[in-house]
Amino acid sequence: MPGLHANKRGRCPGMRLVTVDRMSVKRGSHQALSNVDLTIDKGEIVTIVGPNGSGKSTLLRCIIGALKPDSGTVLREAGLRIGYVPQRLSIDATMPLTAARFLSLPTKRSKREIQEALAQVGAEGLGNRPMAGLSGGQFQRVLLARAIMDKPDLLILDEPTTGLDQPGSADLYTQIEQVRRDTGAAILMVSHELHVVMSASDRVVCLNGHVCCHGTPEIVASAPEYRALFGTGTHGALALYRHEHDHHHHEHGHDHAHDTCGSH
Numbered sequence: 567m568p569g570l571h572a573n574k575r576g577r578c579p580g581m582r583l584v585t586v587d588r589m590s591v592k593r594g595s596h597q598a599l600s601n602v603d604l605t606i607d608k609g610e611i612v613t614i615v616g617p618n619g620s621g622k623s624t625l626l627r628c629i630i631g632a633l634k635p636d637s638g639t640v641l642r643e644a645g646l647r648i649g650y651v652p653q654r655l656s657i658d659a660t661m662p663l664t665a666a667r668f669l670s671l672p673t674k675r676s677k678r679e680i681q682e683a684l685a686q687v688g689a690e691g692l693g694n695r696p697m698a699g700l701s702g703g704q705f706q707r708v709l710l711a712r713a714i715m716d717k718p719d720l721l722i723l724d725e726p727t728t729g730l731d732q733p734g735s736a737d738l739y740t741q742i743e744q745v746r747r748d749t750g751a752a753i754l755m756v757s758h759e760l761h762v763v764m765s766a767s768d769r770v771v772c773l774n775g776h777v778c779c780h781g782t783p784e785i786v787a788s789a790p791e792y793r794a795l796f797g798t799g800t801h802g803a804l805a806l807y808r809h810e811h812d813h814h815h816h817e818h819g820h821d822h823a824h825d826t827c828g829s830h
């Protein structure tokens with residue numbers, strides 16, 4: 567529907583896109599998720615952090631509808647459009663596939679649509695480059711371009727910065743924020759790097775089979791549940807972040823208001 571997304575800029579709380587309610591999921595005989603609650607509102611950036619095997623991808627796949635919960639519910643707003651970038655996508659390096667051609671698969675796109683999508687992710691000029699020759703950051707941007715082509719209300723990114731170094735990750739998160747500003751899409755992403763993703767996230771959910779804690783990035787970073795899982799061993803970056811931000815806490819009251827941290 568043309569024009570549908572034109573007005574959706576910035577964060578607009580209260581307009582709920584997804585509600586996950588007391589959801590439990592088994593993978594094989596393993597209880598991957600227990601009693602997970604999560605909401606996503608129009609235009610917000612929500613980041614899921616958690617150790618390997620903590621159910622992050624499982625949660626995303628349930629929200630997309632690719633997996634069914636064993637109990638609990640996932641409610642999606644009627645007509646919700648989701649753009650999804652999976653954790654891994656390998657492309658045969660021997661295949662002479664340009665970025666433009668990749669963006670035109672499986673749905674044929676016009677040159678203009680392709681150019682617009684590439685521009686929106688800061689990847690202008692990459693259209694004629696072979697996919698196999700792109701750097702990690704460029705490759706992720708092209709995946710992001712493909713995910714926004716259908717003008718989703720919600721973009722779901724499973725570890726979008728896999729394989730990038732820290733500056734590359736920080737650049738990509740900045741780009742993701744820009745996409746949110748330009749398109750108004752909400753963004754749900756998985757990251758291992760809370761210290762890098764912090765400034766780009768409105769809310770963080772720390773997962774370990776259940777929701778350990780959630781809230782603003784600052785709240786989650788200082789939660790005992792988060793520290794028990796990750797320690798403070800983020801190469802000093804977490805400590806640095808806290809150092810930079812601690813003294814602002816009382817000046818800007820928004821950190822505290824509606825956050826909770828506790829085992830569920």
Ligand SMILES: Nc1ncnc2c1ncn2[C@@H]1O[C@H](COP(=O)(O)OP(=O)(O)OP(=O)(O)O)[C@@H](O)[C@H]1O
Nearest residue numbers: 593594596598616617618619620621622623624625
């Ligand atoms: N198809 C499957 N069959 C059986 N068990 C599975 C299957 N897929 C995932 N699991 C198990 O479910 C749990 C959650 O997996 P999931 O991939 O959601 O975790 P994750 O947090 O995304 O992990 P990672 O950070 O390593 O990507 C893990 O213990 C995993 O081994």
